[in-house]
Amino acid sequence: GAVVSQHPSRVICKSGTSVKIECRSLDFQATTMFWYRQFPKQSLMLMATSNEGSKATYEQGVEKDKFLINHASLTLSTLTVTSAHPEDSSFYICSARDVQAGPRTDTQYFGPGTRLTVL
Amino acid sequence: GENVEQHPSTLSVQEGDSAVIKCTYSDSASNYFPWYKQELGKGPQLIIDIRSNVGEKKDQRIAVTLNKTAKHFSLHITETQPEDSAVYFCAASILEGGNKLVFGAGTILRVKS
Numbered sequence: 751g752a753v754v755s756q757h758p759s760r761v762i763c764k765s766g767t768s769v770k771i772e773c774r775s776l777d778f779q780a781t782t783m784f785w786y787r788q789f790p791k792q793s794l795m796l797m798a799t800s801n802e803g804s805k806a807t808y809e810q811g812v813e814k815d816k817f818l819i820n821h822a823s824l825t826l827s828t829l830t831v832t833s834a835h836p837e838d839s840s841f842y843i844c845s846a847r848d849v850q851a852g853p854r855t856d857t858q859y860f861g862p863g864t865r866l867t868v869l
Numbered sequence: 870g871e872n873v874e875q876h877p878s879t880l881s882v883q884e885g886d887s888a889v890i891k892c893t894y895s896d897s898a899s900n901y902f903p904w905y906k907q908e909l910g911k912g913p914q915l916i917i918d919i920r921s922n923v924g925e926k927k928d929q930r931i932a933v934t935l936n937k938t939a940k941h942f943s944l945h946i947t948e949t950q951p952e953d954s955a956v957y958f959c960a961a962s963i964l965e966g967g968n969k970l971v972f973g974a975g976t977i978l979r980v981k982s
Contacts, residue, residue, distance in 0.1 A: 793972045843912050860912040
């Protein structure tokens with residue numbers, strides 16, 4: 751149980767294009783999902799908190815107009831990198847909390863990540 | 870805001886030996902401390918977590934200890950195996966504050982056979 755998937759696993763795009771990344775909780779409902787970015791050999795940095803049915807909350811320094819987040823259902827959140835540039839190349843990872851897991855609702859389950867390369 | 874420091878950055882142990890990774894946090898309000906294992910090119914996998922009302926937790930070869938007074942927590946892996954080789958991250962969060970995880974810098978663990 752508690753499986754989180756991401757699609758695509760890897761994407762290469764040209765500079766200036768937009769890329770959408772999907773994050774799905776496969777066997778549980780998640781009112782809250784988180785989006786992280788991880789540069790090579792670095793730690794995970796929280797970009798934003800995605801709440802089902804409401805606007806995402808962005809961390810300081812993260813441009814909300816560049817990283818569009820939509821959480822339209824309890825099992826799906828999407829991150830769209832708009833007008834991508836080479837500096838946006840990174841490993842994007844989502845996580846989700848199982849709101850019906852009783853004492854385990856605090857646990858964040860991570861997806862496998864999406865490797866974005868912007869040429 | 871919360872700041873989490875993690876040491877060492879790399880750790881090499883012989884198969885069968887124990888490995889210890891230590892983290893300190895700055896915000897005394899933090900009350901949830903998970904540990905994640907990340908293999909190359911994959912997402913982090915939760916291996917164990919502890920809440921602030923508990924001082925120690927064990928799951929087979931893995932244990933975590935928490936010292937709230939000193940604001941530090943540690944991961945202990947006993948009888949290490951080559952498949953334990955990975956990057957390990959500690960994290961801290963305030964559950965009532967949205968449970969936003971702040972991660973340590975990570976520790977590369979190499980288990981030599």
